[in-house]
Amino acid sequence: MNNDAASTVPEYIRTDALEQAINAARTLSRPLLIKGEPGTGKTELAIDVARQAGLTLHSWHIKSTTRAQQGLYEYDAVSRLRDSQLGDARVNDISNYIVKGVLWEAFESAEPSVVLIDEIDKADIEFPNDLLQEIDRMSFDVYETKQTIEAIHRPLVIITSNNEKELPDAFLRRCFFHYIEFPDRATMERIVHAHHPNIKQDLLRDALTVFFDLRELPGLKKKPSTSELLDWLKLLVADDLSAQSLGANDLRTVLPKLHGALLKNEQDVHLFERLVFLHRQRTRTQ
Amino acid sequence: MLLDFFENLRRAQLRVTLPEYLTLLDALSKGVGTGSLDNLYTTSRMMLIKDETLYDRFDQVFGAYWEGRELSFNTLFEDIPEEWLDPTQRPALSAEDMAAVEAMGGWDKLMETLAERIKEQDEAHHGGSKWVGTGGTSPFGHSGYNPLGVRIGGNSKHRRATKVWQERKYKDLDNDLELGTRNFKMALRKLRKMAKSEREDKLDLDTTIRQTAHNGGLLDIHMTGERKNAVKVLLLLDVGGSMDWHARITSELFSAAASEFGRLEYYYFHNFIYEGVWKENQRRHTDRVSIDELQRTYSRDHRLILVGDASMSPYEIVAPGGSVEHWNEEPGAVWAQRLLQAFPHCVWLNPEPKVHWGHTQSIGIVQQLMGDRMQPLTVHGIQEAIVQLKKPLVPS
Numbered sequence: 001m002n003n004d005a006a007s008t009v010p011e012y013i014r015t016d017a018l019e020q021a022i023n024a025a026r027t028l029s030r031p032l033l034i035k036g037e038p039g040t041g042k043t044e045l046a047i048d049v050a051r052q053a054g055l056t057l058h059s060w061h062i063k064s065t066t067r068a069q070q071g072l073y074e075y076d077a078v079s080r081l082r083d084s085q086l087g088d089a090r091v092n093d094i095s096n097y098i099v100k101g102v103l104w105e106a107f108e109s110a111e112p113s114v115v116l117i118d119e120i121d122k123a124d125i126e127f128p129n130d131l132l133q134e135i136d137r138m139s140f141d142v143y144e145t146k147q148t149i150e151a152i153h154r155p156l157v158i159i160t161s162n163n164e165k166e167l168p169d170a171f172l173r174r175c176f177f178h179y180i181e182f183p184d185r186a187t188m189e190r191i192v193h194a195h196h197p198n199i200k201q202d203l204l205r206d207a208l209t210v211f212f213d214l215r216e217l218p219g220l221k222k223k224p225s226t227s228e229l230l231d232w233l234k235l236l237v238a239d240d241l242s243a244q245s246l247g248a249n250d251l252r253t254v255l256p257k258l259h260g261a262l263l264k265n266e267q268d269v270h271l272f273e274r275l276v277f278l279h280r281q282r283t284r285t286q
Numbered sequence: 287m288l289l290d291f292f293e294n295l296r297r298a299q300l301r302v303t304l305p306e307y308l309t310l311l312d313a314l315s316k317g318v319g320t321g322s323l324d325n326l327y328t329t330s331r332m333m334l335i336k337d338e339t340l341y342d343r344f345d346q347v348f349g350a351y352w353e354g355r356e357l358s359f360n361t362l363f364e365d366i367p368e369e370w371l372d373p374t375q376r377p378a379l380s381a382e383d384m385a386a387v388e389a390m391g392g393w394d395k396l397m398e399t400l401a402e403r404i405k406e407q408d409e410a411h412h413g414g415s416k417w418v419g420t421g422g423t424s425p426f427g428h429s430g431y432n433p434l435g436v437r438i439g440g441n442s443k444h445r446r447a448t449k450v451w452q453e454r455k456y457k458d459l460d461n462d463l464e465l466g467t468r469n470f471k472m473a474l475r476k477l478r479k480m481a482k483s484e485r486e487d488k489l490d491l492d493t494t495i496r497q498t499a500h501n502g503g504l505l506d507i508h509m510t511g512e513r514k515n516a517v518k519v520l521l522l523l524d525v526g527g528s529m530d531w532h533a534r535i536t537s538e539l540f541s542a543a544a545s546e547f548g549r550l551e552y553y554y555f556h557n558f559i560y561e562g563v564w565k566e567n568q569r570r571h572t573d574r575v576s577i578d579e580l581q582r583t584y585s586r587d588h589r590l591i592l593v594g595d596a597s598m599s600p601y602e603i604v605a606p607g608g609s610v611e612h613w614n615e616e617p618g619a620v621w622a623q624r625l626l627q628a629f630p631h632c633v634w635l636n637p638e639p640k641v642h643w644g645h646t647q648s649i650g651i652v653q654q655l656m657g658d659r660m661q662p663l664t665v666h667g668i669q670e671a672i673v674q675l676k677k678p679l680v681p682s
Contacts, residue, residue: 017328024318024329028309035338077500164475172336173303179338 010194012041012048013187021178022049031135031157033172036180039225042160045180046116049158056109058155059116060102062123068130071101071117075144095145103134107151115155121164128171136174183226185212195230196237207233214262220271224262232261291351295334298347302334309333323352339472339665472665476672477543520584520629521552522563524594532637532663536593551584557598558618559625560609577621581628589675590629593663595638596652603651622655630678632656633671637663 014022025032034042050057060071076097083091090096100108106115120128134140138151159175161167183191185208192204211232215223224232263269288311295302310333313319319329327348335344490510497506521540523533537552544550553563553575562574601608603618614621626632634652636643640662643649653660659674661667 016324017332020319020325020328021332024313024332027316027318028313030309033336075500078496081499081503167336169301173306175336176332177336178332179341 012044013183013191013194014045014048015181015187018045018178018180021176025158025176026156028176029154029156031159031175033159033161033167033175033177034180035161035163035177037182037223037225038162039227040180040182041226042180043116043118046114046118046158046160049156050114050116053114055156056111056113057116058102058106058109058113059118061118062120062127064122064124066123066127068123068127068134069101071103071131072134072140072149073101073104073142074099098142098144103140104149106155107138107149109155110152112153113155115157117157117159119162120159121161121167125165125168129168132171132174182215188226188229191226192230192233196233199233199237203236204233207236211262214272217272217275220263220268222264222268224264228262228264235261291330291347294347294351295344298343300335300340300343300347306334473539473668476665476668477539517547518549518585518588519547519551520580520588520590521550522559522590522592523552523554524557524592525554526556529595529637532595533593536635536663540591549588551588553580555594556611557594558596558602558609559592559622560612560614560618561621577625577628580625584629586629587631588629590625590632591671591675592632592634592656594634594636596634596636596649596660597638597646598648600647600651603648603655619651619655622652626656626679630680631675632659632679633674634660635663635667635671636660640667 021032024030034045036042046059047057049055075094076099080091080094080097103115106113135157138154139148141148188208188211189204192199192208196204207229211224211229214220259269259272263272288307292302292307310319310330313329313333314326319325330348331341331344335341488510490508493508493510494506497508498504500506519540521537523529523537525533533554540550540552553565555563559577562576563580564574566573598610599608602610603622606615606617607613608617634656636649638646638649643653643660649660657679659671659679661671661674
């Protein structure tokens with residue numbers, strides 16, 4: 001891929017249901033919770049929504065140690081303690097030690113914006129509950145400085161989850177929910193075209209056959225997802241491989257070229273090799 | 287009119303709340319989700335259902351509700367050709383199925399119930415979970431025995447083109463589905479949760495320092511829960527016949543989670559617990575481990591999980607010599623009680639669908655023995671089982 005292609009972001013393919021979900025969330029200004037298999041483009045969706053509507057995107061990536069408070073603001077007490085030891089004059093104004101969080105910045109922004117709370121399930125189970133009020137009322141209090149921060153424009157909040165933890169009911173009740181299904185073949189073709197507009201038709205057809213067959217393989221630990229398909233195709237295009245070399249008609253006999261992009265752990269590769277081996281034996285004895 | 291729909295959802299055990307319903311009405315009044323039934327479907331699903339495992343149930347209620355607006359189930363019932371209801375045309379039944387039929391009071395009674403249910407369904411505005419023919423939750427439509435149920439929905443001349451909610455494509459996501467390769471991962475996650483459920487308090491040094499600084503130097507102590515993977519599991523699996531597949535999938539499931547447990551041991555039995563269990567099926571007659579030995583080897587805090595269909599002749603449980611494999615001096619029930627005394631944190635997982643439990647006497651006996659600690663082998667069942675495992679059956 002050359003630089004020009006890299007700078008133009010491929011179009012994000014939305015299904016009708018997804019389109020409706022986004023519209024409803026914007027119209028009623030409710031948070032939208034997105035779930036789906038890993039690699040189905042949950043995070044990309046938020047980026048795309050912001051880009052399409054020309055809004056600023058405030059992303060907040062959640063880790064297992066993230067606390068809800070960090071999204072609002074943090075009071076850097078340790079710096080203040082240190083400064084007080086050194087006799088710094090800033091110490092007297094507590095607001096010098098308030099660090100704004102993602103939500104504060106979004107609430108403050110002069111134009112409507114999109115807030116992405118990415119992988120909310122990574123955090124502690126109490127995390128979503130701690131954000132209920134803030135997301136509902138779109139305002140919060142800063143106790144240290146006795147301020148109330150209110151959103152100028154209610155931002156569109158998009159929350160993604162990988163289903164690693166269950167989310168509390170009270171939180172779910174306030175959200176709209178959309179489950180991104182794994183795309184069917186036709187949708188997948190559109191997605192691939194958006195990313196690799198110049199791909200050869202026969203290569204695409206065979207690659208998709210290999211890909212969907214692979215997903216059907218029983219016992220795979222990690223099924224290849226959309227993002228992995230796109231990576232794989234990128235490699236295939238870069239190597240300028242022909243459709244024949246994929247062996248799509250005979251998935252059971254060869255490991256697809258550059259399979260490392262699709263199969264991500266050695267058990268899966270072994271499983272696949274074993275199937276290939278069994279199949280060869282069977283064809284030989286016949 | 288949507289209030290009926292809302293009530294149907296509640297009746298189908300979907301926990302839809304009033305605020306969510308009001309949000310939907312709000313959305314509709316703003317023109318979101320109006321226009322077509324498809325729009326209404328996506329919009330209402332998005333606002334009312336927050337869990338993809340419940341999509342399938344929602345699809346069913348939605349489909350039934352809107353289908354019901356167009357044709358009544360009474361006329362539908364009249365559409366069924368006579369020969370379907372003719373007892374002489376019934377498909378070949380296995381002994382088990384016959385027993386199930388007899389348990390319901392015979393063929394005629396069954397047909398009566400069917401007629402009643404269809405009537406009831408109309409009156410109840412097609413809600414609820416005992417549909418004729420939606421498979422699994424009703425005696426009508428079980429494993430080909432009652433193709434009637436399926437045909438009632440499928441062959442009607444009023445049938446329109448298939449809608450999204452009729453495809454039932456979220457069926458595999460349902461948590462009440464029998465455990466298989468598809469929902470294996472979900473079950474595994476639940477088990478991991480169980481392994482991590484035990485906590486212990488310890489001093490949180492970092493927070494204590496931070497909060498003390500916050501406090502202007504006054505000590506402010508904070509405790510934290512430390513996760514401890516110390517859950518020990520003793521898994522007893524019923525093998526033989528139809529149970530083999532379930533035994534395999536269960537042992538795979540637990541092995542996959544093995545690294546999360548403090549200890550995981552498994553043994554096999556056939557039909558019911560007697561003097562001993564075994565580790566290898568080939569040497570089941572020579573290398574037995576007695577219940578006494580289990581009791582001596584494993585401590586009381588092991589979680590005992592029995593997996594079996596518990597479907598057998600009641601004599602196999604309650605009578606001496608009831609075992610199908612050998613002569614047992616003492617009845618299985620006595621051995622089972624000893625086992626439960628030794629490992630009070632116990633549960634029985636049954637791969638048979640829960641709706642059929644009532645038809646088998648022995649399942650009732652086992653349930654009683656287990657103090658009602660029997661759960662279906664589904665993701666949901668495992669979740670329930672984990673809760674039950676926390677409390678001992680008998681006080682230790």
